[in-house]
Each structure stands twice: as structure tokens, then as C-alpha cells.
Amino acid sequence: MTALGFLHPGHSAEDDYPRIEQLLGSDIRLDVVHTETGEDVHRVEALRAMGTPQLLAPAVEELRLSGAEAVVWACTAGSFALGWEGARDQVRALARAAGTPASSTSFGFAHALREVGVRRVAVGATYPDDVAGLFADFLRAGGAEVVAVRGAGADVVTAAEVSAWGEAELFALARSADDPSAEALLLPDTDLHTAAHLPALEEELGKPVLTAAQVTVWEALRLADRRVNAPALGSLFAREPLVQV
Template sequence: MTTTPNPTTSNPTIGIIYPDHAAEDDYQIAGDWLTVHLPVEHIYGTDLHAVPELLDLGRADRLAEAATRLAAQHPKAVMWACTSASFVYGLDGARQQAEQLATAAGVPAASTSQAFVAALDTLNITNVAVAASYPQEVATLFVDYLAAHGIETTAMVSAGIETAAAVANLTPEDVFELAVRHDDPSADALLIPDTAMRTVDVLAELETRVGKPVLTANQVTIWYGLQLAGVVRSDARLGTLFTR
């Protein structure tokens, strides 16, 4: 269901296309902190973290339909808020997916996978650790996607969680454990690439615990949407990325 903005507000709007239901409340939290409007339009499919299902979830027609529904919100940019159903297409496929979405939306558009790469470029970071909730096969494809952009993964751990619904049930302490246990001291940043995981309101603590920048899926999605729209916001609660 699409959230309708208050007509009296002048806050900029970044449209969010989100798969099923999991951690979409991260966008409400961040939107309130940043004084931006982040309406969420859902698309539906299986929430299984498996390659065939992810390829189906990220189909161009699904995203185009959601972009059409978001048009009433007059977004300045649109983000496909899904890491796995973008990087699973590979470097060129993810680029084409975003280009098709931008055409359908009539505004700049990108995916969470692209947002991770853009965030790393902004922070001038080329070696990372990855703490992935996904099964091994899918997590490896994320590492491959990063490598295609010249980003070295010094360590990658797969938690082997098969569905987005199961990821959404992780507690903050579960997230902290995933991050702290699977960080690599030699990496310059830690990446947690699943928009089904609630991370926005624990980012500052995550960075304190691992002692380096932490980039999470919903965080980078919001940040890159703002970048595409030419909107400048900063808030230390959202980590190092939002203080640069």
C-alpha cells in the first residue's frame, strides 16, 4: 500500500520499491530523521533467497508497475530497494534493470546493489568484509558483483537464511552478533546487504562495535536515492555515510 504524503509538506520525495513486507519501517524512521518523504510501494513474489526466484522478483514489468503507482507521489528519484534481486543479474543486467526502471519512472532510478558501489566510491573504500544473511550461492554472487566494480572482499560469511521473512525476524542483538562476529579487521568497511534486515536505528551502534564504517542495504538505498535527487542530508545516527 502506498503512503500518501501530507500536501502541506515540502519535503523532497524519493520513491521506494520494496519486495513483499519485511523491514520497510526502516524507511519511515530514516525519513523522519532526514525530513524527507520515502513512500514505499510494494511488489510481491516469493521471498526465497534463491537465484531463479530472485530473477523473477526483479523483472522489469514488476518494477515498472510499481513505478507507475509511485508517480502520484511525484518522486525526484526512485530506488529498487532490493540487493539480491539486482546483483543476481550481474553487472550489465543490474545496470539495464535500473535504466529500464528510470524510463518507466521518468526520473533517475537505481537499485540497492548500485547504491552499495556508489557509497563505497564516495567513501574511497575498495576492500570490504561482507556479512550476508543469504545462502552461500546468493552471497557469492554479491561478492562477484562487487569484484566486477573493482572492490575486493577480504572476507565473506553467509548466514544461510533462506527467506526475507526470516531475516526480518532478526533482533538488534542478532544483527550486532552477525556484524561483530563476521567483520574482518583488514577490511576498511563492513557490508550487510539485505533490505529485509532492520538496521537503520542501530547503525551508530554497529559502527561503534566494529570500529569502522558499516554499510547496510536500507541505509545505502536511502542515501543513493537522495544523491540521485540532488538532495543533501546528514545525520550521524545513519552512520559514517551520512556524515560525509
């Protein structure tokens, strides 16, 4: 049994993890521990504060005691808002506290792009434009070429609102964010329910679609040196591995 640990902010879309665990169809356990989020807003300073060592410490200790072999901070914005080097420092501190390999959803996206062999990407985000721009900057720091970014503009979209979206809203976001020159579409918000729709999204757009919960679990498996063929989770889980631990 491979036990993987996830630090998940709040209680939005966490039910994607048991769905993914079932779709993996293997001896893999996904342990999700919730962290405090503070105010439910996508403001840069609030996002940076969500992933401080002090705020994550109780959940990290719970995962450490559960026997997790790898730990991932399952909050995309709570890592990329720190910039590449700040996010790197964050996961290094997390690894020290957990006593296991550690990463974050943001780095999961960067590594997953290498896995599927693409560089040019489009981004569909439910974040305000300034926050969506920070994710694009993070991807560029990792070597990606971001050809299009679709943010939420000035609209305030909370985690609770996003987690209530259904298939129609999800596909509308994907279609509006895609760009013909992009080799893959990225949907970075961990509050989106996407696990049930990955093959359909990829069929609709004709390209790999990488989403937050999907890459978070893949990143944890990568850290634990596990490779699982699970086509129901999209092309990321249906390829020979290109990324080496």
C-alpha cells in the same frame, strides 16, 4: 519537499524507512511502494525474476504519479543476481518507466563505498553462500576488494525470519562477518532492521558499516542531488560528499 520513491519487495523491514525519514530531519519524503515477491526464498532464479519490468510496473506507475524525483529498486539480491551489466540494464528500464533517475540498492552499495573512501570490504549476508558470492562478484565488478564473505551456508533463511531478528542477532552477524583487514563491513539484506543501530554497529567494529536501507535512501538522495548530514544514520551520512551526480 524532495519526494523519493522506493520499490520494496514484500513487507519485511519496511518500517526502517519511516525511521530513516525521521532521522533525516529535513524536507524529505520517503514513499515506499511494495512489489510482489513470489516465493520467499533466496534462490538465484527466483531473485532474478523479482525485478522484471512486468512485475515492477504497477509499483513504478504508483511512484510516478506520486511525484517521486528519483526511484530506487530496494532489493539488493534482486539486482546483483543479474550481474553488473544486467543490473545496469534493469535500472535503465526502471528509469524509462518512471520518467526519473533510477538505481538499485546494489548500485547504492557500490557508490557508497566511493563516498566513504574505502575499497577493502567484508560482507555479512543472510543469503546462501552461492547468492552471497554473487554479491561479492558484483562489488568486485564495481572496483571493490572483497576480503571476506560470510553467507548463511546451506541454511534457508527467509525474509520473514530475517525481518524478525533483533539487535542481538544483527550484532552477532556483524561480528562474525567482519575481517581485520576490511575497511568497511557491508550488510546487504533489505530484510534486516538496521536503521536504529548504525552508530552502535560502527562503534562496535571501529569502521564504517553500510546496510541495505541506509544505502538505498542515500542512493535516492544522490540521484536527487540532495546531501543531508545525519550522523545518526552512520558515517555514510556524516561526510562531505565524494560522489558527484
